[in-house]
């Protein structure tokens with residue numbers, strides 16, 4: 373039996389400090405979870421450690437008793453200090469083998485893949501899911517790699533032995549095509565954090581994804 377916690381990759385909310393500032397991080401995440409988000413990634417590239425740790429602890433408390441796992445982007449120290457369920461690293465972050473050694477076997481580790489030639493280097497024993505993208509142009513990550521497009525996504529997902537969580541410019545309109553291209557789920561910032569009603573946005577996305585999974 374796997375030492376890792378079970379997780380559901382279908383709908384990952386990636387948080388954004390600016391987009392959640394007015395409503396508040398916990399309120400946005402709480403509404404999104406009520407709407408059907410299955411995974412939450414705390415992401416704040418410029419936050420001070422103390423601020424991020426506090427946010428991670430608040431989200432952990434919010435998600436306690438649910439099946440929704442909490443992942444911390446980039447900062448393994450914060451993931452460990454807050455006893456989060458896992459961490460997400462990119463190609464320029466701590467290398468996955470080192471990240472796994474620090475995290476231990478009981479936490480989840482996600483790895484970003486931005487083009488196909490990075491797939492060969494993946495050791496699937498140490499990684500639990502791949503964040504694949506950007507699929508489309510995105511306003512939420514100024515330093516994102518050029519978009520893969522749906523064909524690039526399909527080609528990369530077909531070569532992966534791990535669940536592919538597609539990211540970048542995904543919304544309820546293009547989510548069905550993304551799922552048909554082979555994604556196990558989607559990760560979004562603006563489609564939920566930037567929505568007037570994050571709960572309703574999450575509900576629509578989740579319905580759309582579930583319909584695509586069941587062949588609709």
Ligand SMILES: Cc1ncc(COP(=O)(O)OP(=O)(O)O)c(N)n1
Pocket residue numbers: 384386413415417445446460461462463464465482483484485502503504505513537539559
């Ligand atoms: C699910 C998911 N996929 C990709 C990313 C991007 O990670 P990275 O390339 O390390 O960029 P930053 O998010 O750290 O700016 C992600 N965060 N989540």
Ligand SMILES: Cc1ncsc1CCOP(=O)(O)O
Pocket residue numbers: 386505506509510511512513516539540541542559560561562563
């Ligand atoms: C963090 C990240 N990594 C690749 S694209 C992206 C931003 C996704 O944000 P949005 O869903 O608003 O396009």
Ligand SMILES: [Mg+2]
Pocket residue numbers: 445446460461462465
């Ligand atoms: Mg990163």
